[in-house]
Amino acid sequence: MIARSVVTNLNGLLTPDPKSHWKVDRIDDAAIALEGGRIAWLGKRIDLPAEWTAAPSLDGAGAWALPAFVDPHTHLLFGGDRSGEFNRRLHGVPYAQIAAEGGGIRETVRATRAASVAELVALGEGRLRTLRERGVGHVEAKTGYGLELEAESRLLASYGELRRRGWSLDITLLPAHDIPLEFAGDAEGYAQVVAETWLPELVRRHPGVARYCDVFIEGGVFTVDQGRRIFEAGKRLGLQPRIHADELSWTGGAELAAELGAASADHLMFCSNVGMRAMAAAHVTPILLPTTTLCLGMREWAPARKMIEAGCRVALASDFNPGSSPCLDPLLVLRLGCLQLRLTFEEALTAMTLHAARSLGRGDLGHLHPGARASMALWPVRDPLELVYWVGEAYAPRVIVPEDPCA
Numbered sequence: 001m002i003a004r005s006v007v008t009n010l011n012g013l014l015t016p017d018p019k020s021h022w023k024v025d026r027i028d029d030a031a032i033a034l035e036g037g038r039i040a041w042l043g044k045r046i047d048l049p050a051e052w053t054a055a056p057s058l059d060g061a062g063a064w065a066l067p068a069f070v071d072p073h074t075h076l077l078f079g080g081d082r083s084g085e086f087n088r089r090l091h092g093v094p095y096a097q098i099a100a101e102g103g104g105i106r107e108t109v110r111a112t113r114a115a116s117v118a119e120l121v122a123l124g125e126g127r128l129r130t131l132r133e134r135g136v137g138h139v140e141a142k143t144g145y146g147l148e149l150e151a152e153s154r155l156l157a158s159y160g161e162l163r164r165r166g167w168s169l170d171i172t173l174l175p176a177h178d179i180p181l182e183f184a185g186d187a188e189g190y191a192q193v194v195a196e197t198w199l200p201e202l203v204r205r206h207p208g209v210a211r212y213c214d215v216f217i218e219g220g221v222f223t224v225d226q227g228r229r230i231f232e233a234g235k236r237l238g239l240q241p242r243i244h245a246d247e248l249s250w251t252g253g254a255e256l257a258a259e260l261g262a263a264s265a266d267h268l269m270f271c272s273n274v275g276m277r278a279m280a281a282a283h284v285t286p287i288l289l290p291t292t293t294l295c296l297g298m299r300e301w302a303p304a305r306k307m308i309e310a311g312c313r314v315a316l317a318s319d320f321n322p323g324s325s326p327c328l329d330p331l332l333v334l335r336l337g338c339l340q341l342r343l344t345f346e347e348a349l350t351a352m353t354l355h356a357a358r359s360l361g362r363g364d365l366g367h368l369h370p371g372a373r374a375s376m377a378l379w380p381v382r383d384p385l386e387l388v389y390w391v392g393e394a395y396a397p398r399v400i401v402p403e404d405p406c407a
């Protein structure tokens with residue numbers, strides 16, 4: 001990106017207002033002045049201050065400028081794929097049954113353990129490029145397909161390398177994504193090893209790479225008490241909790257997120273009313289994952305409206321993973337947010353930008369205002385609403401991101 005430039009010839013810009021929960025501002029015939037990777041000024045083109053008129057211009061080609069999407073929940077790095085399992089599910093075999101038979105996450109664990117750091121980095125870079133081309137400027141990415149110390153360490157090393165290559169990422173440690181074969185029947189023992197040995201060792205080996213810690217709290221996986229133990233160990237290492245909560249059944253994951261002051265509780269298909277109110281009071285971001293609901297063939301959608309009414313700042317994410325959401329399509333997330341979670345366009349946009357960024361503590365991402373990072377997508381549409389209205393249309397935005405990734 002040019003150090004100092006003005007984005008001109010825009011149809012307009014649309015941005016969530018960070019001073020409110022759900023207000024979205026619209027400026028027609030806008031211009032945006034950029035300096036050092038941040039927005040220096042924005043407003044109506046005719047009001048562009050004189051000091052900017054001679055700056056190099058970046059042709060907006062009649063597009064609409066929106067903040068780049070922030071994807072706050074992905075399982076970016078894994079080996080192999082699960083297309084065979086997918087076909088079994090199309091034939092009616094439930095996801096939980098495949099997992100109970102040793103497939104599901106464990107199948108991906110086998111492929112991921114066999115992958116080298118170089119292979120994982122190449123896979124990750126391809127996926128990040130796809131997301132970037134589709135309008136995503138910043139991504140949260142989890143470990144969790146290693147489920148042994150060395151494989152989790154290789155995943156973390158790969159994420160470290162992706163960050164060194166300039167990708168804007170926040171990393172979450174998820175060794176408690178499932179119970180590996182080596183600990184079959186001993187969730188308690190595995191939770192103990194993760195909390196007491198692996199988390200400290202992973203942080204020691206890869207200082208500064210991970211900011212968050214996650215646990216899959218679910219029947220047959222980890223209990224709330226096992227999760228609490230891992231999260232408390234993570235907190236002592238400076239890792240803030242994000243939680244796979246209430247995905248396939250109610251387990252009290254949202255309530256635990258509120259108790260711990262987690263950054264987010266994610267999935268929440270079976271979240272209780274008490275859990276919603278507790279998350280709102282504790283400023284936990286509920287992150288809803290509609291492509292997962294779609295790909296699992298579930299009939300009910302997460303209670304987004306009830307969460308908003310309870311006072312929650314709901315975010316949306318892709319949950320990109322090889323099992324329940326093999327999907328790198330932010331527009332599909334946006335569209336399902338509107339069409340199935342029944343969010344307005346403005347709410348779904350805010351959920352994929354401002355609230356997603358806030359759940360990652362990135363107050364300078366997810367909105368366009370002076371001082372914010374110049375992370376934006378220029379969409380070739382006459383009106384931003386078309387992004388949802390023309391269902392299935394694959395728009396190719398021009399994506400502008402700062403050269404230096406988030407530290």
Ligand code: NIG
Pocket residue numbers: 104105108216244247292319321322323324325
């Ligand atoms: O977020 N719920 C746990 N983890 C993933 C699924 C992982 C997989 O099936 O590989 C999820 O849906």
Ligand code: FE
Pocket residue numbers: 073075244319321
């Ligand atoms: Fe997930």
